[in-house]
Amino acid sequence: MAAPKFAFLLLNLISILPLLVSSFSVDRPTDRRILVLLDDLSLKSSHSLFFSSLKSRGFDLDFKLADDPAIAVKRYGQYMYDGLILLSPSTERFGGSLDVEGVLDFVDSGHDLIVAADANASDLIRNIAAECGVDFDEDPSAVVVDHSSYAVSETEGDHTLIAADDFIQSDVILGNKKIEAPVLFKGIGHSLNPANSMVLKALSASPSSYSTNPSSKLSSQPPSLYGTAISLVSVVQARNAARIMISGSLDMFSNRLFRAGVQKSGSLNKYEKSGNEQFITELSKWIFHERGHLKAVNLRHNKVGESEEPSMYRINDDLEFSVEIFEWSGSSWVPHVSKDVQVQFYMMSPYVLKTLSTNGKGLYHTSFKVPDVYGVFQFKVEYQKLGYTSLSLSKQIPVRPFKHNEYERFITTAFPYYGASFSMMAGFFIFSGVYLYNK
């Protein structure tokens, strides 16, 4: 009687095991466990709307003070978190074993990061941002000021609270619902290196903005950062699909600005609620891989008419190529539909470049003729679209020339030689006849 009970208990215990594997994995790219480092524990309540929206989407948030000595992102070589949110702009040094190198290693291993800076941003935060490709204004007391795009406000008159609506044009990054109301921003601006192709401006400042210390007189030299070169919020997508968001304002995440109404100066539109909540929520969905994460599986090629993948092709063969691309929807893999996935048949340069056609269910296929050149080729799919993870697939395949019995039986260009040889034979017969019977 005890045995079946015991077996039942064991079975129950075993069924808990899958829950222990609920962290980030290749099959489920959305992050699960996020470490949030705060300057000040009151941020938990002053920014509660942001945190609760994250929790409602299923994330496990671990709040710690930035100088808590128990901070550790790595234990026994494994990362304990999938994402890191640094809402600690004024922290000079993190507690525990985390430092700039640690944060960069975290990102380099494919994990995501949100960094918020502020008017009193420390060198630590500035360094982290600089390593990610974002350069904050070197003047430590400078903030972004905009005298024609500020938020009309009863309390603040120095135009440091700006209403920005210059968003990046991407449905993947910001969601397909248009953000109607401008986003309220109060903080420091940064610039991006134009040579860096992986960093993008998610929210740019208007052309009339500039970065300066609002309480001191304007110097005779023009400010180093001005106009649309100033980026207020930037995102970086690394080649290993790690996503980083760097914002110059911590207040942008706060409940106060989420709930505030906004009226941009010079415009008559008054919005009941600023675009902050929608902007931050949608952007965090992208950062934590709930959107825009692609995977490609089943890269196959075969000769037309066959179903197995051959180990070698011959020149002038007809072949078919197919690949399946899926997109993570936040909870499952759905087919990714796109008209511009291309495949190259590449050896030092692409001999064949074809756009793949799709059947709507994630299968992309095409067929083409192997070029008249032999060698070792690669099927290459390089797909880089704004906001999506980049796909870089390749499969090597050798291509051989004709075997000696694969040519046409009688080659047209060789007909004169055939003719000459037969004429020699005929000549031999005629000659012998004539020679023998000659008197």
Place this chain on the structure above:
Amino acid sequence: MGKSATTSDVHALFHSLRSAYAATANHLKIIDLYIVFAIVTAVIQVAYMAIVGSFPFNSFLSGVLSCVGTAVLAVSLRIQVNKDNKEFKDLPPERAFADFVLCNLVLHLVIMNFLG
């Protein structure tokens, strides 16, 4: 003075060659005609290859070899059959012709094989 002398020398040379050639036996003249035919065919093939390119090379070689081989065998027949040739005085011409036929058979076998 020198020019007319050279041109008349050339003319005289031509004349003597022609008359000497006319004195050769008929059967040798037949062999010579056959040799010329073979060489001309070889030259035509080489000119064709120069224009069109050497694909397929094996067919080109086979065609040219058939012409050149035929010419070579015919030349050796002519040597052996010529009565003025002291070296082959004791060789019956029938034997020379039989050798010629056998060698041609082998040549054409090889040519057909290599022609592709």
